[in-house]
Amino acid sequence: MASVALPMVASAPDSRQALGMRLGILQRQRSIIPGFGVTMGITVFALSVIVLIPLSAVFITSAGLGWDGFAATAFSRRALAAYRLSFGAAAAAAAINAVFGLITAWVLVRYDFTGKRLVSALVDLPFALPTAVAGIALTALYAPNGWIGRWLAPLGIDIGFTPRGVVVALIFVGLPFVVRTVEPVLADLGADVEEAAATLGASRLQTFVHVILPAISPALLTGCALAFARAVGEYGSVIFIAGNMPFRSEIAPLLIVVQLEQYNTGGATAIAATMLVISFVLLFGINLLQGWQRRLRTT
């Protein structure tokens, strides 16, 4: 027995080394902290089963459609109109949030006023309020007979059930991204550069445009990109207020649902694949932006 046991004992480090070498693809240094295998295993397993494999289904199913089958839905006139609305409205909302989000962040960081904590907490409302609730609430405000809509209708301004309604919903959804990304950068900004600018005779506006704005613009851009990325795929808050007319106020995610309801899974998948590719490009761009921002903050 001992003669059998001995090689086993001797081989144990070998097999551990072999495992170490295999894990070496992943693990660079040995650490005395245990649990790498288990925690990495759980992470990779969950990530694969919940996220990666299901997401790959979109591309594999799309590939099965053939180019013509894919393009028939993904690049149909109706789909193109939906992309245009989704991206156009998301861009418009991001631009509006850039201006008002920056003012909000500025006011929250630089000024004191009563109720500031309450206001600051309220900024995160879109993160906490379910999108469907936001959707019906905004519709109650902006429908032609709504709280605000009834005052705008006589002036000939329609917001509810038009593309403008989509923009209003996307402003709601994207607002906290801009404020929360700009706030910490604005708070970190040293007073010295502004004092230097003032000493050199710059007006407050000149200091803002030439000193402060360049310093916070990467954060502002990142916040807008995050808001934009979120807005492009947004569904719940939009569909109630949009009116959902094909070619006019139908967003791309809704078109996916419409295809599914018509049992056109292939068509739904083709549109989904197109949107995913665009989202991944956006994600890549945001990662670059955040890297740039980090470098600016550390130097």
Next chain:
Amino acid sequence: MSVPAATAEPRWVRWLLIAVALGFLALNLALPLAAVFVEAFRKGVAAYVAAIRDPDALSALRLTLTVAAIAVPLNIVIGLAASWAIAKFDFRFKPFLVTLIDLPFSVSPVVSGLVYVLVFGMQGWFGEWLRDNDLQVIFAVPGLVLATIFITFPFVARELLPLMEEQGRDEEEAALSLGASGLSTFWHVTLPNVRWGLLYGVLLCNARAMGEFGAVSVVSGHIRGKTNTMPLHIEILYNEYNFAAAFAVASLLAGLALVTLVLKSALEWRFAGQLAGRGH
């Protein structure tokens, strides 16, 4: 104010900016929130109570709680495992793994639901096998849970990861070299250090899990009293022009959002130093 005059704006500019910011937030955030509660009570308290005590509303509430009760704990386990593996060890492809964990943030909720239809739906990869074995994922609770985990996948990890990275490995290494086991090191050293960050992540994860609409809408099948979560029940009521009832149910979710915001703000004020990147 302690701000020197040379780097402060004139009083009227300050007032103007505060007015613009508050006006913008009032219009876009406070007003919609107020609308939910006002519309909910438009037909009186009795109608409000009736809408909430409706059997379909109660079963939607139960389903929402069930789905969150499964999805959130699973996300806690995954989030803890992921942040432990990433923060406490060095390995290649680390940024890539972090990007993959973040991936669900940049996927449209509708697509997050669609992917499970493609895998588990009738014409999906496992559709036939599931039917032969009398199992149902799509248009049933498992599909709702899967879609909810997908949507909330990054929440806990995203909160814990920067926190654990900031705290480094010294305390764990000290505990281990003093003879503590790995598990008790995690339990007595790591977990207490990140508990407020964990709670913060769980709060946001739970709010999203209970409020998710797009993803569960695709996998639910909208079977009344069976696969309708609260957000889906709101949609059905709304589309039936039963506005007061829709807003009554919505007011429950808005209440949840307010509780979430209060707890979140309390955590931020009280434990700012123990939350990642929120010490401003």
